[in-house]
Every structure is written in structure tokens, then in C-alpha cells.
Amino acid sequence: MSGALVSGLLAGLGIAMPVGAVGTYLVAVTARTNLRTGAGAALGVATADGLYALLAVAGGAALVPVLRPVLVPLRIVSGVVLLALAVHAAVKAVARHRARAGTGPAREQTPLGPRRAYLGFLGITLMNPLTVVYFTALVMGGQGASLTDLPRQSVFVAAAFAASAAWQLLLASGGALLGRSLTGDLGRLLTATASSALIAALAVQLLASVTPP
Template sequence: MSTLVAGLLAGLGIAMPVGAVGVYLVTLAAHRSVRVAACAALGVASADGVYAVVAVVGGRVVAQWAEAVAGPLQVVSVVALLAVGVKIAVDAIRLTRVSAETVHAPSDPSALRAYFSLLGLTLANPATIVYFVALVTGNRAGTADGAGLAVVFVVGVFVASAAWQLTLVTGGRMLAAIATGRRGRLVTSLAGSAVVIALAVATALG
């Protein structure tokens, strides 16, 4: 039970600070279907779970590798976030030029595409693996007592992260009530785009 709680707390610790991925998730939920947004949320949680597994298995060796490639990964992360921010804005502007019927019923990306897009975007953040390695090596959560507790720890991370990401999706769906009109969709999309781009710039400067 203590290992499960440790995993839940670790998952919440990495998931709750709302960064660019969280903002994108809320924007996606406001303008797309619940199914697509929920799959995207599970993509984020899966990335946290993957990094938790890598941390449990690899420990400090993985942390050293992550720090060594942090520079290139940061570049990838910045480019991906800028692309996401620009795409949100471009899609919003494009939709204002079509008929009202199309604005109210935009085509959704596939749920699988949304899942893997958010999975890849989250995996591009090297700070996540360093975070989990610090927890695992500091607390020996799941590493000293065998594979069983390691699995419990990882499950706790995934469940907590998924619960938080789905909470963000719920918040995004609440925004949908004011984002269904042409002007509301444009304003909320451009706001989300601006925040994502700003966070990308902050990541580059950081």
C-alpha cells in the first residue's frame, strides 16, 4: 500500500503542474470530441508510466543518459511545442473562413493519432525521467523489494497521471460551452496557441 501511495503521489507530482502539454490538452478537449481528448490524455499518462518504468529499471544510469541528451531533447521539445502552438492558431483561423455548419462540426483527428501525438510530445521532456529517477533512487520505491512492488509503483504513477489529465479534459469540455461559436472558438484557440508558444519560448530560454 505504501508503494502504491508513493506511485500515486509521484504521478500527481509530475502531472499537476500545468505546462504546455496541459494547455494543449485543455484546448483540444474544448474543440474536439471527448473520445479524442481522452485518448490524448491517456497518451500523456502513458508517457509518465513509461518514464516511471525506465526509472525503476535503469535508475541513475538512465538519469545520467537523460542529462547527457537533455540539450537535443530540449530542442525537439521546443520545435514540437512551437509546431503545436502554430497549428492551433492556423486551424482556428481556417475555421473562421468556412461555413457556420462546418465550424460547429469540425472533423476530429483519429483517437489513435491523438494518443501517439501526446505520447511523443510528453516523452520529449527529459525533466520527467530525471524526476522519476530522483524519486526512485531517493526512496528506493519498488526497487529494493522486487518486481512486484515496482509494478505497483508504476501503476500508481499511471493511474494518478491519467486521473489528472482526464480532469483537464473535463475542464476543457466545460469551455466548449463558450467555444462552440465562431468567435468563441477563435478566441479560445488563439489564447491556447499563445500560451503554448510562450511556454515553448520559456523552455528554450530555460
């Protein structure tokens, strides 16, 4: 049982720690809203990782050929969505900064709440079925022998979710600290545009890397 726990924790960290466009967007959203919203977004990402870990231990290698035909379309959709989000965030930040010019500080509006953030980030992360391929490779390549029954499989999935959630919440906490340290309008404008540029660059890189399966 301890082997399944350790394997799940390592697998969850392995898929969560590389900070790509979704992780960058998570930090940016938390910086301009609040930690509750960021936590909702973080748990959305972790839920997707947990669901894909569950699919991997439940379906194993049989899922890979089923998913292969949709890998490229979903990665393209994911890249386009992230690019659109980056552009939208930058435009909104510039418009908000111009509206405030000469009027003094104003209370930051946060229409994106924890529930919407959770569902939005869950959807974005589910667009990357390579996650289930990653978990399947781990399960079939070396961990399959230790995941022979339902209790061990459940521990593996729960540990993978917990590890991913812990890392994503750490990113959200960093975004909250960043948001509190940049309370001025100019600071928030620069942070929003810089993060949008980074997200857009990562999204373009994702689209450029798409090759037929």
C-alpha cells in the same frame, strides 16, 4: 505494498499536476474536438509518465548519465514542436472562422481522433526525458528502500500511471466543458487563439530555459 502504492500515486501527481505547454495543448485540443479525443490524448501523456516511471525503477541511477547528453536536444525539439503546433492551431482557427463568415454555423470537423491524439501526445511527452530523472530521484532518494522487489515496483509504476491518467483526464474534461460552453464561431476563435498564444509562450519559455547539461 501500501507504501509503494502511496509513493506511486504521489509521484504520478507530482509530475502531472504542473500544467505546462502539453497540458494547455491537451485542454485546447479537447475543447475543439470532443472528450473521446481528449481522453486519448490524456492517456498518451499518462502512458509516457508510466513508461518513464518503469525505466526509473528498472534502471535507477544508471539511466541518468546515459540520458544526460540528450536532455538538451530533446527539450529543444519538444519546444519547437509545441511552438509549431501553437502556430498551426491559430492559423487553422482563423482560416476556419473566415471560411464560415456569412455562411452560418457549420458542423465542426474533427479529423483528430482518439488514436492519433494518443500517439501524438505520447510522442510529445516522451520528448521530455527529465521525467525519468524526476522518477529516478524519487526512487533513489527516498523510495528505493520500499521498492526492493518486482511486486512493489509494479505497484509503484501502476499507481504513478493511474495518478497521471486521472489528472490528465480531469484536464481533458475541463477542455470538453470549455468547448461546449463556447459554441459560437467567435467564441471558438478567441479560445483557439488565446490557447495558442499561451502554448507558444510556454514553448518559448521552455526553449529559453535550456542550458547545457
